[in-house]
Amino acid sequence: MINRIPLFLLLPSSLLFLHGQSFAQSADREDSLRTESVHPIDAGDLPASYGYAFHQLVYDASDNSGEMPAAGDTIREARLYLGSIPGDADTLGATDDNHYGHDEDAITSFPDYNGNGTYILTVPLHNITDSLAFLTGWFDYNRNGVFDLTESATTIVQPGDTSALLNWTSLPPGFITGSVSQYAFRFRLTTDRQVTRRPAGAAPDGEVEDYLVSLHAPCAANINTLANMVVCAGRPAQLNASGGVSYQWSPAVGLSADSIANPVATPAVTTTYTVNGVDANGCPGTASLTIHVNPAPVFNKRSDTAICSGNSLQLYAIADIPVTYHWSPDSSLSNSIIDNPVATPGVSTSYTATATTRYGCSSKAVINVQVHPSPEFTVIPDMPVVCLGQTVDVLAKGGDVAEWYTDTDSLITTKALITLAPVRDSVFKVYMAHHRCAVSDTILVPVKVHELPVTGISKSSDIDCAHPEVMLAATGGKYYNWQPAIAISDNLVANPVVSPLKTATYEVTVMDENGCTQVEAVTVNVDVALAFTRYPIPTAFTPNGDGRNDCFGLKYWGQTNTFEFSIFNRTGNMIFSTRYPGDCWDGTFKGMEQPAGMYIYMIKAKTICGDVLRKGTVMLAR
16 A cells, blocks of 8 residues: 655654744754755745745655554655656755755756747646646746746646746836846746745645846946046045936945945045946946045054153154155144154144145044143151151152162062051151153151150049049140040049049040150949939929920939938929839829929938938929
C-alpha cells in the first residue's frame, strides 16, 4: 500500500511553521533543519521585500500496516514541479534556494520587452497528478521591490501538461527605472488555487522558482546637468539637473541628498557625479559632471595648552601644502605671518591660524591658550603656636609639589597639610614647586611651643544643713570656664559660688595667656535632706491644660520621715491635702475648678536636719 504524505506530518511539531508564525522561529531551529538529510520545504530566494514563498514537499511511504510510517521510510515524490528538476529542500529565507541542489531550471533565458504592452513566457513544468494545478507568475516590471497586484499572470495546468503559457498584458510602453536595478520574477505551481493569488506564503505542494534578471526595454529621457567645475576642498558646490521628474545621483558620498534635482555637493576629492533621471513618461536618462577639487591645507598644530601669567610659548600650525599664513589676534605674537610665532598673552586667548593656497583655498586652525595667575606660595599659619603635648595643622598653598622637612633636612611628608606636635621651639622647612609655571621656593616655618599652665582647684566645703552654698576656686590661668553651668553664680570666673541640690562634679577649663589649657574637676557633696528646705517653690500656676505649669507642687522634696502638703483658700478652708511628696494641686476642690486668686500653702516635714515648716502663697491664674 502506497501512502502520499507531506513531510511535515513526519517531522516533530517544533519543525512545522507558517510564514510569520512559529516554523523556524529561531536560528537554532534553522540549524536543526540543516542537519536533517532533507528539509520540509522548497523556498524562494528573492530579497525580503518581495516576501517569502515556500511550498511543502510531498513524500511517498510504503506501509502495509495502515499506520503512520517512520520518517526514515519516506521516499521523495516528484509529481508537480517546474522545469525538469523537482523542487529541492531548502530552509525558509535562504539566500539561494539552490543551496541544497539546483532546481531553478524552468526559464533559461528571458526575452527583452519591445514596448508593445504584452510579455509572454512559456514555462516548462510537470503535472503528473490527477488534479488541476495552477501556475502564477509575478513580474516586478516597475522595479519597486515588491510584487503589485497588477504584476501577476495565472494559468490552469491540466494533468499531464509539460508546459504552460503566462501572458502579461496592458504593460506600459516603456519601463521606468525603479528602486531595484533588475527585474524580479517569481513562479508558483500548486494545486491550491488560493495560493496563486498571493506572491508569498505557504503552499501545500508544488514548487516556487525566483529569478533576478536584466531586460532591455525601450525608454530614454533627456537628462541635463551643469558643466564641470572647480572648487576648494571642503567648499560646497550647487548641482542641478533638468529634464526629469525624479532623480538619483551617484555616488551619494559628499551630497546633501541623492534623490533631488539640486543637491549640494561637498566632495573631498575630484569626483564625477552621475544623475539618473526619469521623465513624466517614466523614461530614464542619465547625465554627469566632474567637480575638480583643489586641496585645502591640512594642519599639524599645537594642542590647546595653559601657561602662567608673564610666560611665553611657541605656537605652530603647519600646513601640508605650500600656503601663506596669517594669525589673529596678532597683538601678543612675535610674528603673525609665519607658521610658528611666539605668543605672550596677558589673558586667556584663542589664536586662529589661516592658511591659504595659491588657488585661494584656505583652512583655519584654532589654538586655545589659557592663562593662569602666577602662583603665590604661602604657609597657613606662617608662625604656628602650639601648647606642649598638643598638635597644630599647617597648610602649604600655591604649589603642585609640597615637601616638608625638619631643620636637619629630614623629609617628613609630601602632603600639603602637615600636623606638627613639637616638644620644644622648632623650625621646619617646606619646599613648594609649580610645574606649569616652572617656579619653586623653600619657606622656613618657625613653631613656638608653650608650656601648659600649672593649675589647681579647691572647694570651701560641701553642702549640708549648715552650708547651703560652697565657693569653688581654680588657679593657674587667665581665663576660666566651669561646667555644668547649673546652680553656679558665674561660670567664667576663677572662684564661683555653687549651690547644687544634689551631689555634683564641676569641671573647669583653665586657659593661660598663650591659649594653653588644663582641665581640673571637683565634686561637691550635697545632704539631700537640706535641699528640701531651700528648693524654690513656684509663686503661680495656670491649670489650663496646655501641659505647662498646670499643677502646683515641688519636683524635688528631699528625704523626709513625715510629710504634709496643704492648700487653703482665703477664708482659711483647706481645699487640698496630701502626704505624698509627688502629689500636686490641680486648682480644683471636689472636682470643681477654684476661682483665680491667691491661695495659701503649708508644708510640714521631718528631715534628718530637724523639723521643717514652709508657708507661702501661690497665685492661681486662669
